[in-house]
Amino acid sequence: MEKLVWITYLTIGIFFLGSISAFLIGKFTERWNSFWVAVLTGLIGFILTCYIALNLGEHPIVHKFNWFTFGSFKIPLGIYVDSLSVVMALIATGIGFLDIVFSKGYMEDDESPHRYYFEKLFFIGSMVGLVFVSNLVGLYIFWEGVGLCSYLLIGYWYWKRSAAEAALKAFVMTRFGDVFMFAGIIVAWVLLGTINFQELNALALAGAFSVKLGLLISLLIFIGAVGKSAQFPLFPWLLDAMEGPTTVSALIHAATMVNAGVYLVARMFPFFDYSHALIVVGFVGALSAFIAATGALAHTEIKKILAFSTMEHLALMFVALGVGSAAAGIFHLMNHAIFKALLFLAAGAVIHMTHQKDAFKLGGLYKYMPQTALLFLVGILALAGVPPFNGFFSKDWIIGATYAYGNPVIFGLTFVAAVLCIAYGFRLWFVVFTGEPSEYSKHAREAYPIMLVPLYVLAVLTVVIPFFKEQIIHFLFGEVHEPFFLNLLVATLTVMFILFGIVFLIYYKRVISTVKFLAHPLGKGINEFLYNGWYVDAAIKWICRHVFYGSIAKAVEWVDIHVVDGAVNGTARLSLACWDRCRKIQTGDVIDYLTYFVAGVITLVLLILFV
Amino acid sequence: MGNVYFWIIYAVVIGSAIIALEATSLLWAAVSFVVLLSEIALVYFGLNMPVLGGVQLAIYAGGVTILVLFAIMMIGESYKKPEGKAVKAIVLSLLLLILGTFFSFLSAIDTLPFKTFSTEVLGTVFVEKYSFFTIVLGFIVSALLYMANAIITKKREAK
């Protein structure tokens, strides 16, 4: 065990070490040398993670040390590696490694690859740390670490105003969720006396605290998860985050970081369960899934459609957790990470070759980049949940679990969202890869081999994973009962088929036109409403601009300048005015002085007389 | 309260004091001032303090008046009407007067016996001891007054 502990620390440390050395080597020697450092680091990290996974026996790896002490508080840090952590770490390091390789092609024109790889490796390190740590404070540290990397990488092209704004939005919005989580950590620590996941879960299982307190703590922590995993209402940042490089979107905003919230809820599953917080998780997830699925249906940019889709699938994971099926959620997390990374990277290849993000300005790309198109199609099929691909198994499981749970609202929203995948997925594919080639498409050519290799790996994984479903689930959760409803499955597939048919007719055969629908004011309104994600972004912006900035901050500024500082300067002005009047007494005229003197004498006499 | 002589003296003192301040001609003011000081000397005599009264006559009615007269001679007359502060001054002085009187009644002075003096004694003392002195002083003062008048008139004519 001792060896595994050190290897775990090494796995976290090697990425930070690698990130710094990649930066320094890239800065002081040839810039692209940082790529080799990154590849090497990523590979070593992945191998180490695999090693941990293979050697992880029945017992988790546990290590604990005291970070610092103040007063009566001892701040513990440590690692707790069980199968869940390892799977998350494998996703992070594996997809991270593929992403690093892909970036060589995607970022070929970039001026500062050392900065890029520094931030990327730093991110992977933080992500690995996030899944390995054993308590909430440690988790919060790495949680902020991945948030920082997300911020830096979204704003990677910082000279673009939109990128800077998107980075700001991502940071502040996730931070807004994080502070609630921070409050939750503090409350848990002070009132429950521990922040260790296992101890918290044990307390919950033992029923050692009131449900009300547990619910408060859970909700506070869940708000952090909502912010990080882009759920309603803190999701607009994820759409804007697509301003960053597509590789970043693939790794951070699809495969790993956004899953942190799901991971956190899964990690504290017994705690949430005991506190009756899961129903909230389920509702938020279902609502978010519905918003995201409909939004994806209306949007036109490749990456934003994928972002909506990411949000939807994260929401599905939350639904799975909410209805009590953690295994389905985590299994879907894994599958989603793979096929979404595939989709994003393939989209990255398309964008890199055409320099166009708007799907509707592309078309007929199949002719120019057939391999990418097919790989993209694999991703779409997995996303849509078509049987042989991995998406089908986990998504169907989630639908089944939701159905078994029995809440009609959650089930309805989830079902609609889940089947809509196929509609927006194929809409995207048909629009981008079929039809008449546009002027952007004509300059495109097949992606470089170094970009295609990671895509192939991921595509193979989407097909291979289902074969190991039982083993993976067993590795993660032991024996799990999967609810199975044949009629539900048939219904799902039928609806999906019908939806596919409609999309096929609209976007491939083009026999049905949406122009008339969109021209109608109502249709236009609905489209705009969905396109803008139910105007949540606008609402948040309005609140920030007009409530926090425009009202409160401006009011405080006014008070500060005119009341508080006004009082300070007012004292000066008052005394000046006072003594300006008083000095008029000093006329220099003897007679006036005499008058004062006599008046003074009289006053004195009066004083002596009457006082 | 005092008898009629006292109030006559009172009236002369205050009247001459007011004239000394209010007279248009500085010279007449000076004359009035001399009268005031002499009357106060008289009060001293009346209080059976002949030495004090004599000194008052000599130094005040004599020396100080002469100084004043010389000053008037050198400077000349310059009368200006009071500039609006009279009201304030009157109010203050009246306040002082009322307060002082009130204060005097409030205090316990009147419980003590108070000496009174006869005219005979006063006259005897005055004639025996100070008549010569007074006559000489009167001459000098009259001469000075005359001189001062002459000089002032000359100055006026020169202008």
Place this chain on the structure above:
Amino acid sequence: MVLLSMILLPVLVAPFAWIGEKVNRDIPKYLSLAVGVFLAFCTAYLIAKYPGNGFAFHEFYQIYPPFDFNLHLAADGISLVLLGIVAFLAITVTLSSWHVERPGAYFFLILIFLGPMVGVFVSLNLLWFFIFWEFTLVPMFFHIGIWGAENRIYAAMKFFIYTHLASVFLLLGIIVLYLSTHTFEFEKLLNIHLDPSVAKLVWILMFIGFAVKMPVVPFHTWLPDAHVQAPSPISVFLAGLLLKMGAYGLLRWEIFLFPQTSKFFAPLMAFIAVLTIFYAGFRALAEDHIKRMVAYSSINHMGFVLLGLSALTAAGISAAVYEMVGHALVISLLFMIAGYIHHKTHTWYISELGGLMKKIPGLMTMFVIGVLAAVGLPGTAGFVGELSVMLAAFDYYGWVMVIVPLASALGAGFFMWMLQRAVFGPLREEFKNLKSLTELPLIENIPLALYIGAFILVGVIPAVVFNLYNPVVNAFSQLFQ
């Protein structure tokens, strides 16, 4: 003799800096640097020799025994931490002021500032504490008034009169305390039981003095003006040392001396602290002036310090002292860079800046790191400070303090928004050919790198700070039971 020499040496060396300028322009800064290094060595020596608990290194010089007016110097863990900050800032400020105009007078003032500054932190005699406290005002006044920006006279006057007026309250408190105890000695005062009503009076009077210095809302308005007009290195002294004096005084001379009275007033302190945190946060959000914004964030952090102090447990006090260290390091960096931005772009206003990262990536990277530390990112001192303060406050006050973490979202809001507008985004047209917009010379980069290194060090290994004074604070916290 070490403590006395730490106080006297800078003051004695100071005239040579002034005279030395006539001989060679470089003499003053090297003298100042040497004194800074001397202070650092002395502090290191003291830390090495420190027995771990209680007061050590007692030095006692009789001045006028009948009034108990004796120079009594001693240091405990808290003093040592603050001495470390004094030495650190002395070195970095000297390096930052390497190319200052009229170096003779400038470093003369810096040197005569350092001596009393050390004195404030090591004096165990209340009267001497006050004397040192007042002495530090004068050099600052001249620094702001002579080397400041356009509106310097106003700022210097406001700074001086405001803080001096506060000192009058402090002095009143000291006098009342003396009249009822007939001693100025800390250790004697500790054992005297004061009448509760007198103690409350003394507490309030002294609190006004310390609160203005810290500063907390409503007594804060001198600080933004002073900071904005002061040259950047002097802002560092203001934020790093002068504000610490207030917090240190509050801790040493009020909370340790009057534990029960402090307990009575703790909710008041907590209220003021929370008000300060939110008020300064919102004020900074509305601010367009970059240095003023940093100044308000400094007030915001001092609110955290006060919040820590108001939680009268060992945890709260430890957290507050840590937050003092973190604040000194982080805000110093931000003030320096805000000053450089003005120096290079000739504008103070965020709305007139934009895209600086493109032109001066090195400096701006440091700025971004500083801002991230200020918003409390883990791995920096800001995070540990906020975490420990909030923990202690929640521990002491309960559910009311749940709102405090929200303030750090506010901090992220205004700082990140500022970064987006000033540092990132497209480079403004007028900056494209601006000659002055260049990277800093190496010597001025060193202090910035030192700040970053220091706050990352204490952020990653907070124990280096906490372990110094944990036993001291634990011992004192017995008083609150």
Place this chain on the structure above:
Amino acid sequence: MLLEADVHAYLFLSFSLLAVGVYGLLSRRSVIRMLFAVEMIINAANLNLAIFSAQRNVDGEIFAFFTIGLAALEAAVGLAIVIVFYKRFGEVIPSKIRNLRW
């Protein structure tokens, strides 16, 4: 009996004189008249001294001597000043001289 009067009457005389003196001091614009007023005030004080002295012992009387001497000196110096004043400014109106004002 000549001058048979109550002590209050005497004091009333004294106060009246004082009041007139004060009135003059405050309202006159000529230095010489002010000097007159000052002398009146001094005389009022002297009268007081004399009155009380007559009632009790000679202390007040002796004091009055000194006062008279001092008053004479004061008048001498004051008038000298008046003359210098006149030479310097060409008039003796004190309200015109405001050098003491800041």
